[in-house]
Amino acid sequence: TAHVIDGRKIAAALSEEVAAERDAAAARGERLGLATLSVGDDPAAAAYLRRIDRTAARLRVPHRSVTLAGSARIEEVLAAVHELNGDPSVSGILVLRPLPEHLDEAEVFAALDPVKDVEAVHPENAGLLALGTPRYVPSTAAAVYHLVDTWLAEIGEEPSAFYRRSRIVVVGRSNNVGKPAVSLAYAKQAAVTSVDEWASVGGRLGTHTRRGDVLIVAAGVPGLIRAEHVRAGAVVVDVGINVVDDGGGSRIVGDVAWDEVVGRARAITPVPGGVGPVTDVWLIRTTILAARHRTETT
Ligand code: NAD
Secondary structure (H helix, E strand, C coil), rough: CCECCHHHHHHHHHHHHHHHHHHHHHHHCCCCCCCEEEECCCHHHHHHHHHHHHHHHHHCCCCEEEEECCCHHHHHHHHHHHHHHHHHCCCCCEEEECEEEEEEEHHHHHCCCHHEEECCCCHHHHHHCCCCCCCCCCCHHHEEEEEEHHHHHCCCCCHHHHHCEEEEEEEECCCCHHHHHHHHHHHCCCEEEEHHHHHHHCHHHHHHHCCCCEECCCCCCCCCCCHHHHCCCCEEECCCEEECCCCCCEEEECCCCCHHHHCCCCCCCCCCCCHHHHHHHHHHHHHHHHHHHHHHHC
């Protein structure tokens, strides 16, 4: 069966590095602070917000959370963004998704100060990432490769050589997860396949996913990836976070049918305890980096 890549353990090791980066930034007199902006009360966003709050507290980086009512008008949301842009105690800003339907996400993202845009959703940062010269790497995509790289190091494989002879298949093409994961795959000089839900029409998903030496799944569909979708010996990274009702209560599952795929993959990340914990620490790391960028640009 597959080696289980332990996201909690890897996040704990990364936390030690990030704590050292925080101390170094503080010693240089940089002001660190994360601000989150949420609109409405989406349960997934609320759960993510609690995780961020815990991680920021543990890593001793101030976190300020701004919450607007789900009925907030675009003018109010943009005013909140401008206020955070101008707040010297804030080095990084995260806008929680999803925003309510009546708000244009792109308009909100474009209002962010690009130097504070730690998830690289502003067009300038998204463009830099797509060009292979990122200012900031979005946390989830960064976590995906950090997990794989850490496992490769453990088994004594050189990541650059591994990626250059691999095909990376990314299932899901969202601006915040799928596309950044693809951009990073380009930078690693891997062969790349990107699919969205249309690949599943007519049952063709497996013809694409079975070609993946590395299979990254970010679709938000519980149990989407079965054994038949996976190349024997592939590295499977499950980004999905889905709340399912199993009769007695709710629990979190990924997009990968664990019981089937664990017997077929060479390595696999679990849900929970895989991508999520590393994502949270990475966000704090980028918030610290953003304080440095601000110092350099002002
Ligand atoms: P999204 O809904 O914005 O995008 C989903 C993508 O998957 C789309 O491109 C869609 O076309 C594709 N897709 C949907 N059904 C498919 C199918 N049957 N076959 C192939 N492709 C399909 O979602 P997102 O924001 O990218 O998030 C994806 C998942 O990752 C969700 O479960 C989310 O909760 C989770 N997530 C986890 C983290 C983390 O830190 N671990 C962070 C962000 C999102």
